[in-house]
Amino acid sequence: MSSSSSLPPQVVVLFGATGDLAKRKLFPGLYRLALADRLPADYRVIGSGRHEPKKDFREQVMDGLKEFVDDLDVDVAERLVSRTSFQTSDADDGSDLAAAVRDAESELGGDARRLVYLSVPPAAMEPMIRMLGETGIADGARIVVEKPFGTDLESSRSLQATLDEVAGEDSVFRIDHFLGKEAVQNVLALRFANGLLEPSWDAEHVCAVQIDVPEELTIEGRGSFYEATGALRDMVSTHLSQVLGFLAMERPESIDADHLRDAKAAVFADLQPLRADDVVRGQYEGYRDEEGVDDDSEVETFVAVRVHVDNDRWRGVPFLLRTGKAMAATRRTATLFFRAPEPLFDERQDGDDRLVLELGEAPEVTAALHVKRPGPTFELTRASATFKLPDDDPEHRPLEAYERLLLDVMHGDQTLFTRGDEVDRLWQVITPVLEDPPPVQTYEKGSWGPQAALDLAGERGWHLR
Numbered sequence: 001m002s003s004s005s006s007l008p009p010q011v012v013v014l015f016g017a018t019g020d021l022a023k024r025k026l027f028p029g030l031y032r033l034a035l036a037d038r039l040p041a042d043y044r045v046i047g048s049g050r051h052e053p054k055k056d057f058r059e060q061v062m063d064g065l066k067e068f069v070d071d072l073d074v075d076v077a078e079r080l081v082s083r084t085s086f087q088t089s090d091a092d093d094g095s096d097l098a099a100a101v102r103d104a105e106s107e108l109g110g111d112a113r114r115l116v117y118l119s120v121p122p123a124a125m126e127p128m129i130r131m132l133g134e135t136g137i138a139d140g141a142r143i144v145v146e147k148p149f150g151t152d153l154e155s156s157r158s159l160q161a162t163l164d165e166v167a168g169e170d171s172v173f174r175i176d177h178f179l180g181k182e183a184v185q186n187v188l189a190l191r192f193a194n195g196l197l198e199p200s201w202d203a204e205h206v207c208a209v210q211i212d213v214p215e216e217l218t219i220e221g222r223g224s225f226y227e228a229t230g231a232l233r234d235m236v237s238t239h240l241s242q243v244l245g246f247l248a249m250e251r252p253e254s255i256d257a258d259h260l261r262d263a264k265a266a267v268f269a270d271l272q273p274l275r276a277d278d279v280v281r282g283q284y285e286g287y288r289d290e291e292g293v294d295d296d297s298e299v300e301t302f303v304a305v306r307v308h309v310d311n312d313r314w315r316g317v318p319f320l321l322r323t324g325k326a327m328a329a330t331r332r333t334a335t336l337f338f339r340a341p342e343p344l345f346d347e348r349q350d351g352d353d354r355l356v357l358e359l360g361e362a363p364e365v366t367a368a369l370h371v372k373r374p375g376p377t378f379e380l381t382r383a384s385a386t387f388k389l390p391d392d393d394p395e396h397r398p399l400e401a402y403e404r405l406l407l408d409v410m411h412g413d414q415t416l417f418t419r420g421d422e423v424d425r426l427w428q429v430i431t432p433v434l435e436d437p438p439p440v441q442t443y444e445k446g447s448w449g450p451q452a453a454l455d456l457a458g459e460r461g462w463h464l465r
Contacts, residue, residue, distance in 0.1 A: 006411075007039070007040035007410055007411070008040060008111045008112060008113050009040050009041070009042045009043055009108035009109060009111065009112040009113070010039075010040050010043040010044075010108075010112065010113050010114075010115055010410055011043070011044050011046065011101055011104045011105055011108065011112055011113070011114050011115070012030075012043065012044070012045045012046070012115045012117065013046050013048060013097070013101060013114070013115065013116045013117065013137065013141075014026060014045060014046065014047050014048065014117045014119070015048050015049065015089075015116070015117065015118050015119055015120050015128060016049065016117075016118070016119030016120050017047025017048060017049060017057070017086065017119075018047065018049055018053050018057075018060065019049075019119060021119050021146070022047070022064075022119060023064035023067075023068065024064075024068050025177075025400075025402040026117070026119070026402060026406070027061055027064055027065060027080075028064075028065060028068050028069050028400075028402075028403075029400060029402040029403040029406050030045065030080060030406065031065055031069055031072075031076065031077055031080055032069075032399075032400065032403045033403055033406065033407055034076050034079065034080050035073055035076045036397070038407055039410075040410070042108055043083060043108070044083050044084075044085070044104040044107070044108065045080075045083055045084040045085070046084075046085055046086070046087055046097070046100055046101060046104060047061075047084060047085070047086045047087075048086065048087050048088065048089045048097050049086075049088065049089075050088065050089075050090045051088065052086070052088060053086060057084065057085070057086035058081045058082070058084055058085075061080075061081050061084055062077060062078075062081050065077050065080075065081075085100070087100040089131070090131075091124065091127030091128050091130070091131045092131070093131075094131045094132070094134070094135040094137060095135060097135070097137065098135040098136055098137050101114065101137055113140075113142070113410070114137075114139075114140060114141040114142070115141065115142050115144065115409055115410060116132060116137060116138065116141045116142070116143045116144065117144040117146075118143065118144060118145050118146060119146050120146070121225075122148055122150065122151055122155075122228070122229075125145065125159060126158065126159055126162045129143070129159075129162050129163060129166050130162060130165075130166070132166055133165060133166035133167075138166045138167050138171075141167070141171065142171055142173060142409050142410075142412065143163075143166075143167050143171055143172050143173065144173045144175055144409055145163075145172060145173065145174050145175065146175055147174070147175070147176060147234075147238045148229060148233055148234065148237070148238065149174055149238075149418070149423045150423075150427065151228065151229065151233060152233075152427065152431065152434055153424070153427040153428060153431050156423055156424060156427045157424065160420050160423070160424065163420075169419070169420055170414075172420070173405075173408075173409050173414060173417045174417055174418040174419070174420075174423065175405055175417060175418075176238055176239060176242050176416075176417070176418050177401040177402055177405065178238075178239040178242055178243060178359075178401070179242055179401075179405075179416040179417070179418075180399075180400075180401030180402060180403075180404045180405040180416055181332075181359060181363075181401050182363060182389065182398045182399070182404075183332070183357070183358065183359040183360065183363030183389070184242075184243060184246060184359050185416070186357075186363060186389060187243075187246045187247060187334070187357060187359075188246060188255060188260075190357070190365065191247075191251075192251055197355075198251075200338070201336075202313045202314070203312075203313060203314050203315055203316055203317045204339075205338055205339055206317055206336050206337065206338055206339070207317065207337050207338065207339045207352060208317060208318050208319075208320065208336075208337040208352075208460060209244075209247060209248075209317060209318070209319045209320070209334070209335070209336055209337070210319075210320045210321075210322070210333075210334065210335045210337075210457070210462060210463055211240050211243050211244060211247070211319070211320070211321045211322070211333075211334050212321075212322050212323075212331060212332075212333045212334070212335070212462065212463065212464050213235065213239065213240060213322070213323040213331070213332055213333075214322065214323065214324055214327035214328065214329055214330065214331055214448070214464065215323070215324065215325050215326075215327060215330050216326070216327060216328070216329060216330045216446075217325060217326070217330070218284070218286075218287075218290070218301075218325050218326045218445070219287070219290055219293075219301065219325055221290075221291060221292075222292075223290045223291050223292025223293040224292035226293070226299060226301065227292060227293055227294060227297060227299055230299045230300045230301075230303075231281075231300050231301055231302055231303040231323055231324060231325070232279075232281070232300060232303045232305075232430060232433065232434070232437075233430075233434075235303070235323040236303060236305055236321060236323070236430060237426045237427060237429075237430050238418075238426075239323075240305075240321045240323060241268070241271075241321075241426050241429075242264070242418065243334060243359070244267070244307065244319055244321070245263075245264035245267050245268065245422075246264070247319075247334060247336075248267045248309050248313070248314055248319070249263035249264055249266065249267050250263055250266065250267075250313065251263075255415070256415060257413065257414040257415040257417075260415055261414070261415075261418075261419045261422065264422060265419065265421055265422050265425065267309060267311075268422055268425040268426055268429070269425060270309050270310050270311040270314075271307060271308070271309060271310075271425070271426075271429045272307070272308040272309075272310055272429075273428065273429050273430075273431070273432050274305060274307070274429060274430055274432055274433045275432065275433075276432075276433060276436060276437070276438045277438075278305060278306040278307070278308075278456075279303065279304070279305050279306075279433050279437075279438055280302075280303065280304040280305075280438065280441070280449070280450055280452045280453040280456055281300035281302070281303055281437060281438055281439070281440045281441065282300060282301065282302030282303070282304075282324060282440065282441050282442065282443045282449045282450045282453065283297070283298075283299065283300055283301050283302065283440045283441070283442055283443070284301050284302065284324075284325060284326040284442070284443055284444070284445050285442050285443070285444055285445060286326075286445065287299075287301055287326075298437075298439075298440050299440070300437075300440050301324055301325040301326065302322075302323070302324030302325065302327070302443060302449045302450070302453070303321075303322070303323060303324065304320070304321070304322040304449060304453035304456050305320070305321045305322075306318050306319070306320055306456055307319040307320075307321060307429075320456065320457055320462070322449070322453065322462065324443075324449050326445040326446065327446070327447065327448060327449065328446055328447055328448050329464065330360075331358075331360065331464055332358065332359035332360040333356060333357065333358055333359065333360075333463065333464060334356075334357040334359060335354055335355070335356050335357070335463040336354060336355045336357075337352040337353075337354045337460065337463075338352055338353040338354065338355070339352070340352065340353070352460065353367075353368060353369050353370060354367075354368045354463065355367055355368075356368065356463065362388075363388075363389045364386055364387060364388045364389065365386070365387045366384050366385070366386045366387075367384060367385050367387075368382060368383075368384040369382070369383060369384070369385075370382060370383075371383045404416070405417075448462070448464070448465060
């Protein structure tokens with residue numbers, strides 16, 4: 001990773017600076033970059049929102065760091081906090097913020113770069129982007145846009161049109177924090193750097209793929225957000241589909257922004273639009289009692305989807321995607337099931353050979369295979385081997401997702417960010433179900449979702465059960 005000396009001074013403008021994402025992820029990410037000497041030698045962070053913080057902004061940032069960073073180096077935290085400030089703004093008036101940005105850049109010198117991070121609700125995104133254009137804040141800036149990228153195909157295209165008016169595609173960074181995870185990036189290394197796996201990564205050898213992201217947590221006070229989005233919009237059109245893109249893409253010419261995103265876009269172009277009988281929507285018992293939720297809500301907190309990739313590599317292989325709140329476990333897991341060879345042995349254990357990729361904070365890869373059972377007869381049994389990603393090299397400490405993505409924006413590297421045509425195609429794929437959704441089914445908290453979702457995987461079942 002490049003050192004701070006390769007970065008020009010930066011002015012980071014953070015909308016939503018007093019919100020939960022900033023407190024939990026963005027400021028801790030900036031702190032860890034500072035701790036590792038990966039930030040530029042000089043920078044400013046200008047937080048912004050419609051209202052002044054209830055307490056001193058710098059004190060609020062420091063409180064968040066103390067809460068969400070283990071073993072906080074107070075000296076590093078204080079240096080970061082000393083370079084932060086707050087300036088109110090909204091979609092109707094950003095003039096004071098624009099002046100604050102110009103003043104900060106004047107202090108930093110003529111080579112200062114501008115990073116604008118929009119952590120705002122979907123309804124506020126377009127008006128805020130127009131304000132950035134009208135005030136000149138967008139001029140020469142790298143603009144980071146948080147998901148969801150619209151709430152349907154029409155709103156997504158409207159958002160894209162507004163971005164096109166204000167900034168070119170080269171300046172837009174649509175952030176999907178799943179792509180910032182070391183384990184997700186390692187999918188590319190596993191696929192394309194290992195002669196053992198690369199030739200077997202296709203429909204001739206793989207009979208099914210599952211991407212499973214259950215969560216034990218409920219909506220945790222995010223009722224209003226979930227009522228406006230639901231699991232299909234929140235997770236399937238973003239995180240899960242991006243992981244699918246990594247798993248299913250053809251070998252790119254190189255691992256750079258253009259070739260990697262071209263390869264993902266090609267997969268998404270081959271995705272078949274969803275059908276109602278390929279989708280199960282669920283809602284956990286008690287969801288309607290949550291604050292901000294309608295008493296008669298039909299919004300899904302769970303979704304399971306069977307996706308088909310219509311190309312020569314994957315035709316006939318079901319991709320099963322599942323995610324939900326209040327489920328039996330919290331996991332980030334992708335599983336490839338391999339076809340059985342022609343029978344040679346009298347006995348074979350039930351179940352396919354499989355490769356299990358754990359994509360969470362403790363990434364690992366497990367191969368579950370058939371081997372000979374010890375003893376005088378030639379019987380088979382199952383064995384597994386687990387490989388953990390190396391994490392003992394102090395010079396190559398894994399970067400947390402937002403830490404990595406913030407640094408990539410500063411370097412202008414769009415490799416792990418979503419391109420506009422990807423977003424548009426994914427909305428096309430899910431639109432039939434948004435327009436005519438299957439009925440929502442209730443499920444118990446702590447379960448694996450509705451029975452219909454378990455049945456969706458067929459006799460093989462889900463790897464996580």
